Amino acid sequence: MLDKKMIVNDRERIEKLLKKRNEKYCEVLDRFIEIDKVRRRNISWYEELKADLNKNSRLIAEAKIKKQNVDLLTRSSKILSEQIKKLEPELKKLEEDFNSNLLEIPNIPHESVPDGKDEKDNLEIRKFGEPKNFNFEIKSHWELGKELDILDFERASKVTGARFVFYKNFGARLERALINFMLDTHYQAGYREIFPPFVVNESSMYGTGQLPKFREEAFKLENNNYFLIPTAEVPVTNLYRNETLKEENLPIKHCAYSACFRAEAGAAGKDTRGLIRLHQFNKVELVKFCHPDKSYEELENLTLDAEKILQLLNIPYRVVKLCAGDLGFSSAMTYDIEVWMPSYNRYVEISSCSNFEDYQARRLKIKFKSNLKNKNDKSEYIHTLNGSGLAIGRTLAAILENCQNSAGKINTPDILKKYLDL
RNA sequence: GGAGAGAUGGCUGAGUGGUUAAAAGCGACAGUCUCGAAAACUGUUAUACAUCUAAAAAUGUAUCGAGGGUUCGAAUCCCUCUCUCUCCGCCA
Numbered sequence: 001m002l003d004k005k006m007i008v009n010d011r012e013r014i015e016k017l018l019k020k021r022n023e024k025y026c027e028v029l030d031r032f033i034e035i036d037k038v039r040r041r042n043i044s045w046y047e048e049l050k051a052d053l054n055k056n057s058r059l060i061a062e063a064k065i066k067k068q069n070v071d072l073l074t075r076s077s078k079i080l081s082e083q084i085k086k087l088e089p090e091l092k093k094l095e096e097d098f099n100s101n102l103l104e105i106p107n108i109p110h111e112s113v114p115d116g117k118d119e120k121d122n123l124e125i126r127k128f129g130e131p132k133n134f135n136f137e138i139k140s141h142w143e144l145g146k147e148l149d150i151l152d153f154e155r156a157s158k159v160t161g162a163r164f165v166f167y168k169n170f171g172a173r174l175e176r177a178l179i180n181f182m183l184d185t186h187y188q189a190g191y192r193e194i195f196p197p198f199v200v201n202e203s204s205m206y207g208t209g210q211l212p213k214f215r216e217e218a219f220k221l222e223n224n225n226y227f228l229i230p231t232a233e234v235p236v237t238n239l240y241r242n243e244t245l246k247e248e249n250l251p252i253k254h255c256a257y258s259a260c261f262r263a264e265a266g267a268a269g270k271d272t273r274g275l276i277r278l279h280q281f282n283k284v285e286l287v288k289f290c291h292p293d294k295s296y297e298e299l300e301n302l303t304l305d306a307e308k309i310l311q312l313l314n315i316p317y318r319v320v321k322l323c324a325g326d327l328g329f330s331s332a333m334t335y336d337i338e339v340w341m342p343s344y345n346r347y348v349e350i351s352s353c354s355n356f357e358d359y360q361a362r363r364l365k366i367k368f369k370s371n372l373k374n375k376n377d378k379s380e381y382i383h384t385l386n387g388s389g390l391a392i393g394r395t396l397a398a399i400l401e402n403c404q405n406s407a408g409k410i411n412t413p414d415i416l417k418k419y420l421d422l
Numbered sequence: 423g424g425a426g427a428g429a430u431g432g433c434u435g436a437g438u439g440g441u442u443a444a445a446a447g448c449g450a451c452a453g454u455c456u457c458g459a460a461a462a463c464u465g466u467u468a469u470a471c472a473u474c475u476a477a478a479a480a481u482g483u484a485u486c487g488a489g490g491g492u493u494c495g496a497a498u499c500c501c502u503c504u505c506u507c508u509c510c511g512c513c514a
Contacts, residue, residue, distance in 0.1 A: 043472055047483045054483090057495040061440040070494080077494035244432095
């Protein structure tokens, strides 16, 4: 959520930057300004009436003490009160429109974000390793998974449905090894580990922006207002919702493993095979809360921390900077880490590292100040960042494919051996 | 799942229909004193929105867990919901 005052006062700049994302946001912006005008006018009327009513009530109180007659005052108050009640639903509706409109305005891209429409315009920043030349016919990870009896999609669709998987034997152990390896690595880099609930309430989903826009992508529990989390970002970022943090504790860095659940009904037909697009997958997430002056520096570090995993596994990848058109709704700047996937013969997204600046924080009401007990000290919104560090399933797929040998077996990366040796 | 108790400012905690944004205490901040500190004393001490401003100030409105209702007027009365605590049951 953007600062409403900034939108009104600095409209031209905002419009120009939003246009970089998509022309359609001009309309959204126009509508917002229009609603805001009407809204303010109504607030003024309402508050004037309220002020009169409050004054009358005070007069009645005084008159009663003096034992004077209050009929006249009561009558005029009654009229005021009726007028106010008439105005209330109108104002409420306006306020709702205003807020939902505000939520439809995406974050403004950072000035360094390249122009562009979609992923084709993303900017390659750096590369690690080179795609390996195999001197034999390579297999996809789902073929390897079946042959080695470590991934079972058929039975998963019997037991649950399409786009679920059973990891078995070495596959299950490798998945678990990767989770531990990533958490350990990030812990050493100073991330404090969180094991969050995998189920959150509606407010949390609004807080990080999954609602209201992306309702159809979430799994909702039937017997109450809880949702399965689509990413650990949701519970971990909401950890500090409605809180003011101490400046000296910044940056707060968390890493968290969670299972992630995504309905993504619209994505049917895309990446239908293998581990790339499932309704349930595992992920280790990195989340940072930091001082506004430091957030871009922290974004660089966060991306490097995520990259380190692939470096240690020695799997080729590249980092791209998303162009304005491909940028996520709440993000001001995003680096995607894309891992080399031999069966696709291209790079596949495995992590998305974003700086949301104060866009999430404003919605979540997360602020900071230097001294929590000093009331003269003004609080400010913090900046939030997050990135996958990494998606486990896709990492496992990348290992299977990049580390396969001519015998159809897997040469497990050395760094994982201590997690797999009994 | 059953029974009960509760939710008030940074914290503790008063307040059961009327000048109550809310007593008191603690804390924090500023000042006096001091070479400095402590103590003591004095003062200050929420947020959001709107109006008006270049800005501040000022004024108004809202906020006592959330949402509705009664009333001229609600922290206070009524209803619904959420959460916390205690006891019991059930579990991992």
